[in-house]
Amino acid sequence: MTQPQTRAPSPFSVASIVVSMTAVALGNGVMSAYVPFVLSRSGSPSWAAGAAITAVAFGGLVGCVVAGPLIRRVGHARLFASSMALVILGALLIAIGVNPILWIIGRMLYGAAGNTNFIIAQSWLNHAASNAWRGKAMSFFYMAYVIGLGAGAFAFGQLPAEGNIAPLVTIFFTALAILPISLTRLPTPPAPARASLDIKMTWRNSPVGFIGVLASGGLSMMVQGFTPIYAAGNHVSQGDVALLMFVMQLGMLFIQFPLGALSDRMDRRVVLVFTCALIAVMAVVALFVSFANILLLMLAFAIFAGAVETVYSIANAHANDRTAPEDFVPLASTLLVAWSASATLVPLTVTLVTPVFGEKTFIYAAMAVAIAYGGFIVVRLIGRRPVPFEERENFEILSAQVPNATVITDPTAEHSDETHQPGA
Structure with a gap:
């Protein structure tokens, strides 16, 4: 009996994954604006x-x-549904009324579930996509997710801040997100590789990449997280706070793509130095432009946020350039944990010292991190040549707001056999 032929997945076949995660992003965008605005x-x-x-x-x-x-x-499918249930539970804790402790627990539940779902989605995409269009699929996935975050934040501006409509909208989008993934006919991916940390190898291969991912974790959580608190504390209207968060997501697309493309054509470290300088300049602008000039301030924060996201994607690409294929999994594991640890510790520190130094503390902190990292890169540039162009990984759009676990989530993915040059 002739066995039926299995059709190779097409770009359209992964639409269910993209649609599910875009719905997740819409709900997260609403909540990311609602929680700091109301608490403030x-x-x-x-x-x-x-x-x-x-x-x-x-x-x-x-x-x-x-x-x-x-x-x-x-x-994958069962865990996706289970973690979506955690998102809904977290939103319900917020929907029952303003209680800071419950809201903090609810956001922690979202953080755990959100990263889990992102890893699941990456795993499915890597497994379903062919080598011919995997990079394009991942870039489209990230862009759809980031636009969903911005659209969700903008939608918050159209909802009443009083009451529980915003968390109920989040629950609605989260419930919708379960359906496409649950009904997909895509084959189940293999189990992800076990996370194996190797800080020594990561540092030896690419100090610039390792420190860059550490810096980007803190930078992203500061700029994306504290900006709506800063705006709400200065009595900016709900609509303008929502619009501010929306343009910050657009800034990622319009800043990261050209700088990332430029890093494919010259030494990535030079582009990172320029990006750090751009962050510092935009931080100065954000410090001295008042909310009376809200449109100019929105532009500054859009560039600010876009440059922060760019540090993550280029540092990640640079680390891969300098690492041999057999070390990709421990590299990805180490960078993932480094990013997550920094994204936890830096905002915690800023939260603790803000009562002492004032509401603009996060801007000063972001400026200090960018200047320190830029200076570190300049020191590393002296006497160390860049990776030859033919030995580089292609740049991909990534977001510092979500973990990059593409290597961990697909241990069967094919990698180039080219030799990578360690020691940047």
Whole structure:
């Protein structure tokens, strides 16, 4: 009897994954605007809004650690549905009324579930996509997710901040997200590789990449997380806060893509130095432009956020350039945990010192991190040649707001056999 031929997955076949995660992003965008806005204006303790940011990052760190073992235990589809249930539970904790402790727990649940779902989605995409269009599929996936975050934040501006409509909208989008993944006919991916940390190897191969991912974790959580708190604390209207968060997501696309393309044509470290300088300049602008010039401030924060996201994607690409294929999995594992740890500790520190140094602390901190990292790169540039163009990985759009686990999530993925030059 002739066996039926299995059709190779087409770009359209992964649409269910993209649609599901875009719905997740819409819900997260609503909540990312709603929680800091309400906590900043509800008479809650001054530390509450910052603690909610730290809780998301800490939950994300937990998600990065437990996602692999849980996928191996119950499979991709079941874990996706289970983690979506955690997102809904977290939103329900927020929907029952303003309670800082419950809201912090709810955001921590989201962080753990959100990172788990992102790892699941990456795994499915890597497994389903062919080598011919895998890079394009991943870039489209990231762009759809980031646009979903921005659209969700913008949608918050059209919803009443009073009451629980915003978290109910998040629950609605989260429930929708379960359907496409649950009904997909895509084959189940293999179990992800076990996360194996190797900080010594990562540092030896690419100090610039390792420190860059550490810097980007803190930078992203500061700029993306504390900006709406800063705006709400200065009595910016709900609509303008939502628009500000929307343009910050667009800034990622319009800043990261050209700088990333440029890094494919010259030494990535030089582009990173320029990016750090751009972050520092935009931080100065953000410090001295008042909310009376809201449109100019929005432009500054859009460039600010876009440059922060660019540090992550180029540093990640640079680390891969300098690493041999057999070390890709421990490299990805180490960078993933480094990003998550930084994204937890830096906003926690900023939250603790903000009462002492004021509401602009996160801007000064972002400027200091960018200047320190840029200076570190300049030191590394002296006497060390760049990786030859023919030995580089292609740049891909990534977001510092979500973990990059593309190597961990597909241990069968093919990699180039080219020799990579360590020691940048």
